[in-house]
Amino acid sequence: MAHGGGSAPVPRRARRADAARNAELLLSAAKDLFGEHGPEVALDEVARRAGLGNATLYRHFPTRGDLLVAVYADEVAELCRGAAALTDRHPPGDALFAWLDDFVVHVATKRALALAVTEGPDERRTELFERWHGSMRSTAEVLLSGARAAGAVRDDLAVGDLLALVSGAAMTAADGEHARRLLGIMRHGFEPPARPSV
Template sequence: MARELSDERGPGVALDEVARRAGVGNATLYRHFPTRSDLIVAVYADEVEALCEKGAALIDGGSAVEALFAWLDDFVVHVATKRALAFAGTENSDERRTALFDQWHRSMRAIAQELLVRAQRSGDANADLTVDDLLALTNATAIAATGAEEARRLLRIMRHGFAGDQGSAGFAG
């Protein structure tokens, strides 16, 4: 119910309306989801779990750099299309983040780290690049984009760099 309303009206939908549509009282809704961020995290739980599962499946398969960018492509589209979820964990202090949000953050960071290290070991990623750098740049790309396709285009630019002589040989430098 909450996802339908979020999809229809955006993440700013009134929590009272969510409760009404779900057939529960406001107190019940607020007891389970004390903040809008808590509700947003719960609404998109299955999507974040699927993103983590995709990343885990890529860790041991194919080209290291292709695996990294296949996951980053899914990640950048997810963040670009689920801005409310991206901001849900960052609008409040760390104490206000839900345990589920923190678990996802750790899982996504761990997957990105494994994929990055694999690409670095194969020589396809700059050895100085950190997972924090990678996720910060990818998040910034997703948030700056106006939608999924622009986020993907910006990710391709990030992958190949700005210089014309680098071609498509990964992003080693």
């Protein structure tokens, strides 16, 4: 079939690359705007910040719920990916607490986004949150195991207890900095008791 104007069709690979780039631009813009104004920000503003048209936004994210899910999933993935870099740069105990520092700020500052994501159908909400919580729990378990093996935390500290305490501090904190302060106080309770000198 001839193409009008003599212009060649865009190769499929280039279209896929453009689509992936547009999705990244939209996610980045949404993350920034949600952080600045909350998850209720106008979707037109997301498209404008990304430098794209509304049609492109709705092609990638047909509903606000789809965009919220994508943004929160990206936040969780970024949090979990960060653990590998921390274990490369720090001893096991410090890596655990550096990640918990990121985790406590995540919970304290992404609460409105997480609540907005839960406005979808119950089955979808449950499946998504189980997946995200599973990712964070697995990441914490790996870091905690390393810290426990290095003698940096108490032997009886379980990952469920650890995340419950840290999440509780994050959800009651005034902001991210207050959450970090509470984590610093809790750290002394997580560390093993000092051995008596002989």
